[in-house]
Amino acid sequence: MTDAFEQASMRRLAASHKRKTVRDGTSAPAVRGGDWRLATVTAVGTGTVTADGILARCMETYANPAVGDLIRIDQSSSGNWVAMGRLAAANGVAWTTPTLGTGYTQGNTTSTGNNNGAVRYRRINVQGTWFMEWDGGADRANGAQTANLLSAVLAVGLRPVRKASFVIARNATSITGVAASTSVVHSLKLDFNQDGTVTLISATAGDAETNWLSLKGIRYPLD
The missing domain is CATH 2.40.50.140 (Nucleic acid-binding proteins)
Structure with a gap:
């Protein structure tokens, strides 16, 4: 009777030690x-x-x-x-479509923005460096050239540390006062400023020569 009791106690003790060993091993990196x-x-x-x-x-x-x-x-x-x-987020990095300034129309149809789609941006990380990436296009009303392509300045975390200047595509027209056969313009300058504004610089600032513009492919670092 005593032997049976001792044997049962030893089995319980052995089982207890086994469970503890498993628990300790599970939590110890050197074991698992x-x-x-x-x-x-x-x-x-x-x-x-x-x-x-x-x-x-x-x-x-x-x-x-x-x-x-x-x-x-x-x-x-x-x-x-x-x-x-x-x-990564479930659907990748989300795009933001900003409201444009007065005189500009989003390229949402085949007849606006040279069918480039609406102007939009997103903040992305490429190999450890944060960038602002832009896409889309817009139409510009004759004579309209506000100080900011956008209706509001970009948030502080979306602005370049130094002015970021790009040459972007636009409709092809001749420079005002110069023969079209010798001076057809296909591009213009766009500045992303440290104050959060986005400034359009055309060949003759303020005139009606720019009808559409494209921001596709623009990317600048945020540090």
Whole structure:
């Protein structure tokens, strides 16, 4: 009777030790090896983030981390955590379609903006550097050339650190007062200013020569 009781006690003790060993092994990186998980950033440090209570060092490609980012963090067998980077949104980076200034019409139809589509922008990260990317086109009313192509200035986080100037496509017409056979203009200058305005600079500023313009392919760094 005593032997049976002792044997049952030893079996229970062995089972308890086995369960504890499994639990300890599961939580010890040296036993279970490397691992990774998804986590939400709750704090940003210098080269590090805290995500779900875990302090992790950022990869070089994970630039400009922000609270709320859903990221992947990896743990080595020695217990060190690395923040691999931000996960993409379900539908990619969203575009914003701004309201244009007076005298400009969005290229929403085949007859406006040379069928380039509406002017729009988005903030994207390319290999650790943040950029503003632009798309679309617009029509310009005769004589209309406001100080800002947009109805309002761009938010501070969307402006270039220094003025960003681009040569963009426009309708082909001759320069005012010059023979069309010798001076057909196909482009104009567009400035993205540090104050958030977007300025159109045509060959003869303020005249009616520019009927449509395209912002497709414009991209400038934000740092």
